[in-house]
Amino acid sequence: MAGSAPPHRPQALLLATGLLAFAAGLVVASFAGFRDFLPELLRGARVTVTVALGGAVVAVAAALTAGLLRLYGPRPLRWLATAYIETFRGTSALVQLFWLFFVLPHFGITLGPMAVGITALGLNIGAYGAEVVRGAIGAVPRGQWEAARALNLSQAQTLRRIVLPQALVAMIPPWGNLLIELLKATSLVSLITLADLSFKAQQINQNTLRTAEVFGLVLLMYLALSTLITLGMRALERRAARGLRRGRAA
Template identity: 50%
Template sequence: MSEVLDSYPQLLQGAWITVQITVLGAVLALVLALAFGVAGAARPVWMRAVNRLYVEFFRGAAALVLMYWLFYSLPLVGLRFTPMAAAVLALGLNYGAYGAEVVRGSINAVPKAQYEAAVALNLRPAQRMRRVILPQAVALMLPPFGNLLIELMKATAVVSLVTIADLTFRAQQIQANTGETAATYALVLVVYFVIAQVLQRLVRLLERRTERMLGRRPRRGALREVPAPAGGVPR
């Protein structure tokens, strides 16, 4: 076990690569989810068709196979990606498809009265979506987005197969050098757990902030009304 603990610099380097891929993949997935999710909730048929084409294809494709295709197959036709770019693209495209369904469902879950009020205010469709619908839908999106973020982080464990020295890759190196299989992977499990908890904490902070912006949670330090006793106003 001591030999495994002595190798912590390698684990930290691998963990940093894992965090980078998670953040970059999540940013790409978020952009794609918002774009195609809004398209899926739009009225034009062609926009909904584009949404279904993207969602059904990339949600049904395995992220690892997509990563192999980007890194090993496309160079055969002259299009090359670095290992990091291939990993980020594969994870972003795959989890963006799941996120697009979350966005579409959250937009459709906003009460119809909100649409009607925005129309009554003579807001254009883009203004209705940006100022009225999306702010309320975001509060519904964040919990499932948090789950997808954790799943994306765990999916980065396969990027070592395209020669990226992530946390799993470093663990394999340490295990090969020390022969301590149980201790090595137990420590790696702890590191993944810590990363997941940090990400989950950030999502929870965003949830609380969004709820306060929508007036669903009192602001910190705000005065709370003390209910008067049933017998009347206290003296």
């Protein structure tokens, strides 16, 4: 109907309102006896965000590489991509963290805790993301390939100019879920000596015995971070969809 609001606007407003409520809760908590340990939680949150951002970069790069190689790579690289995907999807992220942190040094490769956390979680989420990439590319109508072939475009040109822009729009919603899973998985890095948000919460709880207050505040902090991811991914989805519509209209 003419003049009606876009369907995504109420959802975005609801998420923004929730985010403001969480931020207000953190401000109130800082004046309600939490100001002594809130700085420690914020330091832990900085580690959590650093691991999540670094892991997201690794995950996107690994997913695009493995997904494309599994579809279009030469046979040896296709097998390698399949082995990576199945190995990291079929084993525990915790075991992968321990393997990189405790086992690799026996082979002469030593990585710091932050590098291990980013690499292990990124590769773990990237294995799931590779299937998202493969599915999104496969969902592009076959007629797009045939039209590109009629225009004498190579396979690489067809992927870059026609297929990937359309597949990207379909990839963004599941990638939002994967990035939230990555954020939650960062709590595992405390087991390889990183003082992340969950580790700081456990330390403070042991010292203060204020379990409900500490973990309630940490729950809100994780929820606020995941809401930011959701808002960012929905904004990216709308922008990609507008770009795709402009490209089709050109």
